Amino acid sequence: MAHAVKSGNADREDDNRLRYSVSLVKQGKHQFYTLTMPSEILANTCTVTTRKEDPQKGFQRELDEKRAEEIAHYIDNGLGTIPSSIVLSAQSAADLKIVGRGKTLEFTNTPGAFLILDGQHRVFGFSKAVTSLRVPVVVYNGLSRKEETRLFIDINTKQRPVPSQLLLDIKQLADVETEAEETLRDVFDLFHSDLNSSMAGRLSPAEASRTKITRVTFNYAVKPLLPLFSSRSAEEIYEILNAYLQAILKETSKKSSVDLLAKPVVFRGFMGIFRPVAQRVVDRFGQKYRSQDFHEVISPVFSNLPIAKLEKPGSSWTTVRDYLERRLSSKLEL
Structure with missing residues (x-):
């Protein structure tokens, strides 16, 4: 258990010294200490050095206040935990010492005691939160600025974030989908599984792909269209969009041996003109949204x-x- 060293303690240097139980970890040529620390202590003692603040020695990115506010809100509303470690480098202001037969870390509770190598937005969020958390921390000691910068680079290049398409794919399991995300997931899944889908074999539900349409690309393309379908179910949205894409596929397959609808840029381009195409279909054929009606409107686009x-x-x-x-527009006939 961590505690501030009280007056009268034999090891006391001043009332602003803190002690925490630690474990020493050695990895390669480096060694560091692992511990847990109250979030408010982290907020008080940690700092970052950005390139903007110090062009000569700074290496951190600038802080995003909105992101920090989101973290603070997450903490104060008791929504979950933040188990990943904050990675710090002890600075001279910390006057860091290892005492108690190597089992206790002691430092000065002062701003600038530690430089953040990883987790700056979490620490910034802690400073804005009312709630106190015990946070896992890794502390390096005795690093040069060159070593700190190299560690920062390693941490931010060797660790791969979870792909966005996988996060979208599993949000349902965590029960954290928005209404729009749920609708988009259902429509995507129908395109992926239905035997009559115009996008059969062209979708990648959970992995990044340059030759298929991911959930991320699909959501970017379809989400702006959702207001058009405000009163319709996912099945109805699928049927309408599928009829539209079947009409496009009929023309692209005649024009090229390349699977054009599997190209993210092309897919988003065609989804970007769905609104004016659908309006022409309604004006000419009513609200039936048959593939042949979409084809009647879209086919002149492919002429020459x-x-x-x-x-x-x-x-x-x-x-x-x-x-x-x-x-x-150029093919419009009145």
């Missing part, structure tokens, strides 16, 4: 289309959308 525009679309889906939208 230089297919290389879609086979090699570049990296900007908005450029593809704007190009398709111009072609759609």
